[in-house]
Amino acid sequence: MHEMALCESLLDSLRDAARAHGFAKVTKVRLVVGPFAGVEVEALRFGFDVVMRGSLAEDARLEILDEPGTAWCFDCNETVGLPDRLSPCPACGGERLRPNGGTDMRIKDLEVM
């Protein structure tokens, strides 16, 4: 359950952005969470509501954007699309893969007042 810690880190970033851009309230947060970012989206939503309570982002909407998963295939020696961590390589059927895309979790943008 490190999603709680992620939300606390997110709140820190929102406060930094509020100082830098001079806004007082956040009404919407858009996050990009890749399939291999190690984040349980439902836990993140739960943590978001709890952590944002009483803050500048209380009642803000949370939108989570997908990002395609890709991996380096050690047999093809190239990057391939990978829908699921345990899927084989769609090109060669090999299983020696290491994710190199969709591993990110980042704040895309905010709607503020």
Added chain:
Amino acid sequence: MVEIERGILAKNDAYAARNRTRLNAGGIVSLNLLAGPGAGKTTLLVETLRALGGRVPAAVIEGDQQTANDAERIRATGTPAVQINTGKGCHLDAHLVGHALDELPLPPGGVLFIENVGNLVCPAAFDLGEDMRVTLLSVTEGEDKPLKYPDIFETADLVLLTKTDLLPYLDVDVDAIERNIARINPVASILHVCAKGPNGLAGWLDWLGEVRRRRLDRLAADSESRAQALRAAAEALP
């Protein structure tokens, strides 16, 4: 609308970068040890420190939700240790480690072991500023743990299979464990260790020695090129 484009863990990553700079400047080699509870992290550390016998300066940061038991076990070997209790937290973060570093002065060439909170999931996401990640999996934990908990294996430089002395008593397929690790992380080294009995740590101690030597060579080369640049700059003007 305000564009941010910043990692959610940007703050942790900034602290991690600070720790890394500080450790590199001090010539310290650092390892982040990750595993589920009971895989044998502390026992491995205790026996490793005994084997090093003070010939390599070492220090340990212990992460647990509660108790100072592990730091006490480490200190009993004569090695300085700081216990971090994370309370409700399920992982160490770079900020906590930065504070612990303040209490653990190490000379150049020292090795810092960071024993993360026993947890096969959360610690994987948090860079602490370490040089190397070592994930432990005991042979009693089953063949498919790397497939069930890929993140912690995916980021490892080395995977240690621990408690291999129990293999004669278990119906476990070691080749299957290794295949599953390689499937999640084709570039990780895999070594077998057993903290009891003679020579059970030999491969691990060799790996550790090699990593330390390579790391220190690299830091020394960086310092030399910096010294050359400074000398050249000093001579550029009369």
